[in-house]
Amino acid sequence: MAGKAKQLLDAGVDTLVVDTAHGHQESMISAVRAVRALDPQVPIVAGNIxxxxxxxDLIEAGADIxxxxxxxGAMCTTRMMTGVGRPQFSAVLECAAEAKKHGxxxxxxxxxxxxxxxxxALAAGASNVMIGSWFAGRTSRPATSSSPPTAVTTRSPSGWPPRVP
Structure with missing residues (x-):
């Protein structure tokens, strides 16, 4: 993790994102610490929690956001695969209040x-809202199209497995 982050910093990125489906685990906290040690000034976005x-824990490790x-998320299967998750409004409300305490x-x-x-999400305290599915079905974005014999034409978002309705 730190090696790739160093390469990105050397290339001139101005923000680093350290991301995993379940961000509140020791390996994630260690990764954020390692990235923070590379550059005390670069903003680090970490999650998801x-x-x-x-x-x-992530702020103490060095995360800024x-x-x-x-x-x-529409494409996220974490709840189905693991039985773990939480309604978004409640999660944002609690997490935003805690983040605010730390600035x-x-x-x-x-x-x-x-x-x-x-x-x-904004009312609950989020400073930003990430949106994917609104844009994923647009024909102006890069993706492959497919049309199985018994289904409608679908477009698979880049990097995601095909999903047939």
């Missing part, structure tokens, strides 16, 4: 199906 304790959301911010990652979901 759903509880105040995860916010505290915490991504909140385990399972709410840090949270990003709501996933769970946006309607415009009101953006407003709710």
């Amino acid at each position: 759903v509880a105040a304790e995860g916010v505290r 915490i991504k909140v959301g385990v399972g709410p 840090k911010h949270v990003w709501a990652d996933g769970g946006v199906r309607h415009p009101r979901d953006v407003a709710m």
Whole structure:
């Protein structure tokens, strides 16, 4: 992790994102510490978590921005595969309050199906809302198209497995 982060810093990136489906675990905390040791000034975005304790641990490790959301995204299968997750509004509300105590911010990652979901995430305290599925089906973005004989044409988001309705 630190080696790749160093290469990115040497290439001139201005922010690093350290990301995993379940960010409140020792390997993630260690990774954030290692990245922070490379550059005390570069902003680090880390996640994903759903509880105040995860916010505290990642901030103490060196994160500046915490991504909140385990399972709410349209393409996320974490809840189905592991049985772990939390409703997005509750998670953002709790995590944003904790981050604010430390002078840090949270990003709501996933769970946006309607415009009101953006407003709710911001009202809960998120400083940013990540949106994927609204843009994933657009024909102007790069992806492969497929049309199985018995299905409608679908576009697989780059880097994700095909999903047939």
